Amino acid sequence: MELRGVIERINGSLVITRFEEEPKIGDLVEVGEMGLMGEIVRLSEKTAYIQCYEATSGLKPGEPVLDTGKPLVAELGPGLITTIFDGVQRSESTLWEIAGPFITRGIHIPALDRERRxxxxxxxxxxxxxxxxxxxxxxxxxxxxxxxxxxxxxxxxxxxxxxxxxxxxxxxxxxxxxxxxxxxxxxxMQEWPVRTPRPYKERIPLVAPLITGQRVIDTFFPVAKGGAASIPGGFGTGKTVMLQQISKWADADIIVLIGCGERGNEMADVVTHFPKLIDPKTGEELIERTIIVANVSNMPVSAREASIYLGVTMGEYFRDQGYDVALMADSTSRWAEALRDVSGRLEEIPAERGFPAYLADRIAEIYERAGRVITLGSGERIGSLTILGAVSPPAGDFSEPVTTHTLRFIGTFWALDTELAFRRHFPAIHWLRSFTRYLDVASKWWSRFDPRWEEMRGKALELLEEASEIEETARIIGEKALPDEQRLVLLIAEMIREGFLVQNAFDEVDTYCEAEKQVALLRALMEFYDRTEPLVRKGIPIEKIRGLRVVPELMRLKERRGLEPIERAKAEMEREVRELEEEYREAI
Ligand SMILES: Nc1ncnc2c1ncn2[C@@H]1O[C@H](COP(=O)(O)OP(=O)(O)O)[C@@H](O)[C@H]1O
Ligand SMILES: [Mg+2]
Structure with missing residues (x-):
């Protein structure tokens, strides 16, 4: 059933149209002579408020509007993988072929290639x-x-x-x-309306962490497969690098990458560079198991709004096939701004900072589509969708609404810190402000490597926390005035930071750290503390401990391949500690 209408008014991306009969909210429409794509976002009887996904310049009142009678749907089938789509699922390369660099408006192309066999x-x-x-x-x-x-x-x-x-x-x-x-x-091929979650038989408990090879994530703030995480941070704090690292290394079968147009050139960068990355697992190009949604064409802000739902729908579709899918949205703040823009034009009563009152509900709706499920069908097929969203709060201020609302609906929070990024401590995930609600899931998984994993992790975090308090005091009275026990805590915290938390995405070896190595490194560091703490208590001066040759070595182990160097360092530590004990036997 196709309804016709006539444009009454145009306000930016919002087109107010009078239809001959009352249309449905959510319907996809073709606007004006050019046939621009839009969606009905509000109705007042026969008057529809249309959010247009293409620039509306040149559009005039009196032009016709056609209601397709269908909601915005995703096409699902072979051809999704490796393709770069825009927010309404037009393939960028096909658009380019048809229209060249200056993509004209009103181009309707099928998402999936109709010719390819x-x-x-x-x-x-x-x-x-x-x-x-x-x-x-x-x-x-x-x-x-x-x-x-x-x-x-x-x-x-x-x-x-x-x-x-x-x-x-x-x-x-x-x-x-x-x-x-x-x-x-x-x-x-099948179709599915992007704003409706795809059905499944049953939601089931999360049982394993998504292993990313990034130590601060896997060891300290893991996200479960089927869980949701948020990575908020100001400009330049490392959101994009982290999401790319996860795309590259996470033990997921399928990656969906949504670029909600941080800046145009940045998206162009993703689109040109990402396809060339080599997948460490298969040796093939990473794009061979990736779908990208990126608004590189000159689509207006409102098209970003749709891109998240499109990405999530494609992710769910591969989940339904029994895969572990990891979806990354960079950044959800741009999506929220699109929401704000449309809401403003609809003259809705704004809540905090101009965002609509339903912002929290919309954020919840997205993250709630993450999960681990038994899929529809007669078997017991299991699939998962993990959703990771970057947030770019203006001026890095985490009290703004997108960050605070997101916090309520996710299980893991990776708080990026401007100060750490400034000191080039990367990933700049702050260990005192981040959290995970998936510790139980992670503990079970990690205990196969070491039954004391949770205890070690807890102790390391405790030492880091204690160190930050001691640093406060040190700032006032100077480090030298602190008791040696406290100075040892500062030393071990420094070793954990440099030797474990800092991980250079561009280092050939350290770009990925396998689970076994993460455990071995953490264990070596904690053993160093356990071994030296009694010495300090017995009165051996902190300078002696700090001077051990193994100290710098422990901090460099992350850059060495495999586990063998860690074992050697531990033997060296044992030797040096014995020597020290020997030296001080008389004195103590
Ligand atoms: N894990 C990392 N290892 C090394 N350098 C990093 C890492 N994360 C971020 N950086 C540095 O910080 C810069 C900005 O990171 P980016 O991810 O683009 O920030 P954002 O997306 O938050 O604006 C990068 O170009 C890189 O130099
Ligand atoms: Mg970025």
């Missing part, structure tokens, strides 16, 4: 009964990804026909007979 291998036979969520066949989409073709949610019946072959996404690959005797063709 994919080799479909059936996984069910004619005569079998299937329900929504069942896998009927697979396509080798890239070297890294087997795309599983699913029966769309809600559909069921008996397969009448299915055959192997090369098909486009819109050609039928099978035919289904519903319980009511209707025949229905099954295609590889």
């Amino acid at each position: 994919w080799h479909f291998e059936p996984r069910v036979e004619a005569g079998e009964r299937v329900v929504g969520g069942d896998i009927i066949g697979v396509v080798r989409e890239t070297e890294a990804v087997e795309h599983r073709i699913l029966i769309p949610p809600g559909l069921r019946g008996r397969i009448r026909e299915i055959s192997e072959g090369d098909y486009t996404v819109v050609e039928p690959v099978a035919e289904l007979e519903t319980p009511w005797g209707e025949r229905q063709e099954l295609r590889m």
